[in-house]
Amino acid sequence: MxxxxxxxxxxxxxxxxxxxxxxxxxxxxxxxxxxxxxxxxxxxxxxxxxxxxxxxxxxxxxxxxxxxxxxxxxxxxxxxxxxxxxxxxxxxxxPLNRQALLLTTLEDFSSTEAARIMDLDEETVEGLVREAVEEIDRESTTNVLIIEDEPLISMQLEDLVQSLGHEICGTAATRTQAQQVVAERRPGLVLADIQLADGSSGLDAVDDILAIGSVPVIFITAYPERLLTGDRPEPTYLITKPFQELTVRAAISQALFFGSSQPLA
Structure with missing residues (x-):
């Protein structure tokens, strides 16, 4: 090649x-x-x-x-x-600890590979990752909307979000259901799949929410290539299924760290 x-x-x-x-x-x-x-x-x-x-x-x-x-x-x-x-x-x-965590979770590098990337020794990188996880556990909480049409994955995300101390403001398997949840309570964070139960789009559901106001969004999808084309604004936070729970934790932490208001820009 x-x-x-x-x-x-x-x-x-x-x-x-x-x-x-x-x-x-x-x-x-x-x-x-x-x-x-x-x-x-x-x-x-x-x-x-x-x-x-x-x-x-x-x-x-x-x-x-x-x-x-x-x-x-x-x-x-x-x-x-x-x-x-x-x-x-x-x-x-x-900070360095978040860089180490993103490299070893979102990008799936080994500690050895991350150490080479960051020009650090492996033990230091592993310490930074532990430090980042501890930092996540101390973060302030928010309410989260989960847009996911697979029940088992939705429940897994609910358990993970609640284990971090966040509150679930609603779950939705379709764009319409997402609209109904947001009409009752605006989320502080959205976790969204792309392809939903009735053929509707998680992208459209997110656009509906962003039309109301700014909110960090993390897309979790089995089809990342659909959003990694460079042809349109791409998500700031994009996780590939099947995912590691630590990857989702890292993305949630980073999204709230920046308070990103433009996940597709």
């Missing part, structure tokens, strides 16, 4: 990771684009990408870390408005 084909195959998932890190598609895509531009300008970096998916994420992490350090070093008390706004945007930067 050529380097171009190899990067193209992994790019949708790197973009997913970048969105989860930054809390938005525009910011995530900007970091991915900068990574690719850096690879084009640096033959040694470009050559390193021949090593596969781990190398691509490692290159991205170096760009991400460098950008964060540059922002932190801007201007001090004499910084202009642009620099101040830049610092504020990265003020809620995803």
């Amino acid at each position: 050529s380097l171009g084909d190899q990067i193209a195959a992994n790019l949708p998932y790197l973009r997913r990771y970048a969105r989860a890190l930054t809390g938005s598609q525009s910011s995530g895509d900007a970091f991915v684009r900068t990574t690719l531009e850096a690879a084009l300008a640096d033959p040694s970096l470009k050559q390193s990408l021949q090593d596969g998916r781990v190398a691509l994420y490692r290159a991205f992490t170096k760009v991400w870390s460098s950008a964060c350090l540059e922002t932190e070093s801007l201007g001090g008390d004499n910084a202009g408005l642009h620099e101040t706004l830049a610092r504020e945007r990265l003020g809620a930067i995803t």
Whole structure:
């Protein structure tokens, strides 16, 4: 496989990771684009990408870390408005423990692979993951709407959400049912499948909710490729079925951490 084909195959998932890190598609895509531009300008970096998916994420992490350090070093008390706004945007930067958790859950890397990506030792990465999980357990709670047409999966998500201390404001298997739940109580977080029981779309159900107001949304689907095309705004948080419970926990934590108001932008 050529380097171009190899990067193209992994790019949708790197973009997913970048969105989860930054809390938005525009910011995530900007970091991915900068990574690719850096690879084009640096033959040694470009050559390193021949090593596969781990190398691509490692290159991205170096760009991400460098950008964060540059922002932190801007201007001090004499910084202009642009620099101040830049610092504020990265003020809620995803800390290392969340990066480690996302790599080992959402992106399904081993601790060894995540350690290489983050340029840390494996023991440190495992410690960061434990720290992130403990942090999740201390987070404030919200009420959650589950849009899922498979009863067993819906019940599994209910149990998981409640184990984190959140409240279920309703469950829905169709777009119409989702509308009925939201009419009675607006959720603070939505977990949504794409393909629903009556042939309706979870995307449409989410659009209905966002038309009322901002709310973080996590899509959980067996068909991630339908939303990883780059042809339309893509979800900030996208989990593939079958999922690990820790992956859902990490996505919920990250969504609430950023309070994302534009899950499809």
